[in-house]
Amino acid sequence: MFSHMVPRVLSVFYRAAQNYLLRQGKAQFSQGALTHDYLRAAGRHGLVPEAAYSGLVDGAVRHDHSELEAVASSLLATFAKQPKLSKKWRPLMENLLDVYLGCPPAEFSYNGKDYTPRSFADELGFQADDYVHFTSFSHHPSGKPFVLEIPDNFSSGSFMNVPLDDLVAIIDRAIDQGFTVAWDGDVSERSFLRNEGIAVMPSASNRDFSKNPGPEEVVNQERRQEAFESLATADDHLMHLVGRAFDQHGTKYYIIKNSWGEIGRHRGFLYMSEPYLRAKTIAITVHRDGVKRIDE
Secondary structure (H helix, E strand, O other): OEEEOOHHOOOHHHHHHHHHHHOHHHHOOOOOOOOOHHHHHHHHOOEEEOOOOOOOOOOOOOOOHHEEEEEHHHHHHHHHHOOOOOOOHHHHHHHHHHHHOOOOOOEEEEEOOOOOOHHHHEEEEEHHEEEEEHHHHHHOOOOOOOEEEOOOOOOOOOEEEOOOOHHHHHHHHHOOOOOOOOOOOOEOOOOOEOOOOOEEOOOOOOOOOOOOOOEEEEOOOOHHHHHHHHHOOOOEEEEEEEEEEEEEOOOOEEEEEEEOOOOOOOOEEEEEEEEHHHHHHEEEEEEEEHHHOOOO
């Protein structure tokens, strides 16, 4: 597992803060970002293993950035109200991260070898440009990239727009070739049951879906688009799609690794049905080699 990137001044946190201030406070600033933000930061500045820098201070055993977010938001709001933007916001934000997360190492040792964040990323073979981003919405032309209109896309990242069936096929092809997928989507549905470890789109007649997933809704491009434009589907959470499974009836599920700890029946993992995935996926990120056909 990889922790925060360095140097801090150009981190995802900094870019979100800069976006907020340059838009004079008329933008979102909160916890979270999109996959391309972290890939870009790692591509520029490198990676650090969690063993060398956990981001946990003062005896903390789990991450809780609610106080950090509240303090940073208050400070940025104050800066945004000034008639002229002060240059003090940059060092103040950097020092704030050091207080709450600790100072990131410029050099570190790992498995008996010395590294910088850049040399560690290079040894891993990490290249940010190796990853591609997809989405599926009908308010933009298919087959072309567009800037996805969601609050966390503060860096105006582009996503290739493909038909919904193709989006599912891209995920399946990546899994078939041994790749995993970064999944960005909506987890606010009452049928996203983290304790039971399932996420389904039950039909109106299925009232006992927590115990028996049963019949599910048919999700097509039109229904998916309607949910997005009505804000019934929103950009809630990033998770890691790591595989696929089938139940005793042959129904396909995607195995998702969550970041909320080892909770629920499957200790932090859950099974997401294809109807849920088709309805509630905002975007995906996958290594470009996982997109290629197996016979290429």
